[in-house]
Amino acid sequence: MPDKSTILIADDDIVARMALEMLLEPDGYELIFATDGPEALEKAEKLLPDLILLDVIMPTMQGFEVCRRLRANPTLADLPIVMITGFSNRETRLQGIEAGADDVISKPYDQVELRARVRTITRLNRYRRLLDSAEKLNRLANYDALTNLPNRNLLIERITQQINHSQHNNQVFALFYIELRGLKQINETLGRIEGDTVLKQISQRLGHCCDAGETLARVVGNEFAVLTQMSNVLTEQNLADRAQQWLDVISMPLFCSQHEIILHANVGISLYSNDGKTAEELFKHADTAKSRAKLQKRHGYQFFTVQMNDTALKHLVLQSQLRRAIENDELVLYFQPLLELNQDHCTISGVEVLVRWQHPDRGLLCPNEFIQVAEQSGLIIPLGEWVLRHACQQGILWQQQGFNLRISVNVSSLQFKQTNWLKIVKSILEETGFDPTFLELEITESLFLQDDKYILEILGDLRKLGIRLAIDDFGTGYSSLGYLRRFRLDTLKIDQSFIRDLFIEPYNAELVQGIVTLAHNLHLETVAEGVETCEQKDFLIKIGCNIGQGFLFYQPRPASVIENLLKNNLLS
Numbered sequence: 001m002p003d004k005s006t007i008l009i010a011d012d013d014i015v016a017r018m019a020l021e022m023l024l025e026p027d028g029y030e031l032i033f034a035t036d037g038p039e040a041l042e043k044a045e046k047l048l049p050d051l052i053l054l055d056v057i058m059p060t061m062q063g064f065e066v067c068r069r070l071r072a073n074p075t076l077a078d079l080p081i082v083m084i085t086g087f088s089n090r091e092t093r094l095q096g097i098e099a100g101a102d103d104v105i106s107k108p109y110d111q112v113e114l115r116a117r118v119r120t121i122t123r124l125n126r127y128r129r130l131l132d133s134a135e136k137l138n139r140l141a142n143y144d145a146l147t148n149l150p151n152r153n154l155l156i157e158r159i160t161q162q163i164n165h166s167q168h169n170n171q172v173f174a175l176f177y178i179e180l181r182g183l184k185q186i187n188e189t190l191g192r193i194e195g196d197t198v199l200k201q202i203s204q205r206l207g208h209c210c211d212a213g214e215t216l217a218r219v220v221g222n223e224f225a226v227l228t229q230m231s232n233v234l235t236e237q238n239l240a241d242r243a244q245q246w247l248d249v250i251s252m253p254l255f256c257s258q259h260e261i262i263l264h265a266n267v268g269i270s271l272y273s274n275d276g277k278t279a280e281e282l283f284k285h286a287d288t289a290k291s292r293a294k295l296q297k298r299h300g301y302q303f304f305t306v307q308m309n310d311t312a313l314k315h316l317v318l319q320s321q322l323r324r325a326i327e328n329d330e331l332v333l334y335f336q337p338l339l340e341l342n343q344d345h346c347t348i349s350g351v352e353v354l355v356r357w358q359h360p361d362r363g364l365l366c367p368n369e370f371i372q373v374a375e376q377s378g379l380i381i382p383l384g385e386w387v388l389r390h391a392c393q394q395g396i397l398w399q400q401q402g403f404n405l406r407i408s409v410n411v412s413s414l415q416f417k418q419t420n421w422l423k424i425v426k427s428i429l430e431e432t433g434f435d436p437t438f439l440e441l442e443i444t445e446s447l448f449l450q451d452d453k454y455i456l457e458i459l460g461d462l463r464k465l466g467i468r469l470a471i472d473d474f475g476t477g478y479s480s481l482g483y484l485r486r487f488r489l490d491t492l493k494i495d496q497s498f499i500r501d502l503f504i505e506p507y508n509a510e511l512v513q514g515i516v517t518l519a520h521n522l523h524l525e526t527v528a529e530g531v532e533t534c535e536q537k538d539f540l541i542k543i544g545c546n547i548g549q550g551f552l553f554y555q556p557r558p559a560s561v562i563e564n565l566l567k568n569n570l571l572s
């Protein structure tokens, strides 16, 4: 806003204009002039003055008409208008007031009085404008422009207010954190405008399910939150029903550019004061619960639990430590021998590479403590590359000593999703000089849930290089076995759970026998994992399983130990 008040003086009479100029200029106003009605309207619209002094009698358009038009224009309707007239009769005054003028002054006017009125009106108007812009700023700071819903700021403020009230009367309340799924695809396929329309529709639906006194907020992008009213009792069942209600209204079909769309959502719930004493804490915990709901896929909603927070925090710490571990070479490779199963003597034919983390504070960590975090954070990609490179380096060292071992490396499905995965494998092979026909990659059934064509291509390219492919943990994941026919694989590793319960679970022995037969029909080599007893080994030999791996033979060990083993194995 300019620091001077602006006054538009509309009068066709130059003498009248000059008189007003001389009177008002010394008071520091910015004066603008118009000589007829249309010019007055144009300038008023353009310059939004703080006051219009309007002559009644003007050519082309009378002052009354100008006044009426100003009032009819929504952006100008609030402008203060004072009409100045040569007539002093009551009728003209009334006409002016009816046309919408705030005041009608008759000529000749009392100069002191006019100055005083002008000052009062312009001041009031500036004050009103200040309030308006403060209101606008407030809206910007506290409301979401697209949906008009309170934003995160205002939500946090309202939660804090409720916490203050609740402390006095021991009441409780809940915070629902709602995340829409599928919006990204809508934005990508139908465009952002349609995405925005969907958001508005969803926010209206959610709004219809809110009671008065509840706050529905748009937190960010595709995330909403509902703050419930305070209450003396909140039962878990009520809250679960409520969460289900959000999920149900969201998943009702939507129509958007003639497409029927169904969105889904996840809901996290946190309760005051069980799950947090501050607004930020409640908010963060509802968010954590929401992320958990997304992971678990069982219900669409989850209540916050302390364990979640612990896990989330631990994961976060672990993730940053793991990132450094990869850079600082804190990872170590262990190797577990694979033995050709034979009645008289089992010889080592290969090793499976199993990563360990020499953690600076916690000692040697097994993969179950960090592989999941590596997968969730994407760190599995540099980790996997590190493992492959070091495994090949070790392999070539052994080869140079005369041990031609097959090296089996675990590869996460995420590594296959990288577009340059094949290039990485090739460059590691070139760099280390390791013979690809001695390399086996262990992949899991989850890989086959992805796009067939792409997987077919990349698996084909790997096999062309001479690399062997093994299907790991067979029998635990994907139910359809069609992929075994569609993809050319070399080895099938029967999951250790089948071997562990071989003689415990009824039918397991038959099942394992069936798997071995099936694999052999498909010309796949079979490996039994987790062989711990002689009884298991004997059974596996009897049914023709080719290779065994397990604590009965050897535990995973560092390279130096394996080297000694190999020497003895050769000698024996």
Ligand code: C2E
Pocket: 336, 353, 354, 355, 366, 367, 368, 371, 380, 384, 387, 410, 411, 412, 442, 472, 473, 496, 529, 530, 531, 532, 549, 550, 551, 552, 556
């Ligand atoms: P996996 O591929 O199924 O590896 C076999 C796991 O079974 C190893 O656990 C091994 O120590 C364990 N094991 C072997 N024989 C026996 C036995 O007789 N009894 C019992 N109870 N367990 C046995 P480990 O080393 O803790 O590895 C766990 C998992 O971590 C591996 O399961 C694999 O999925 C993953 N992993 C390990 N290294 C890597 C890696 O470099 N990259 C990726 N993506 N995953 C890895």
Ligand code: CA
Pocket: 352, 410, 442, 472
């Ligand atoms: Ca494996």
Ligand code: CA
Pocket: 472, 473, 493, 495, 496, 529
């Ligand atoms: Ca396995």
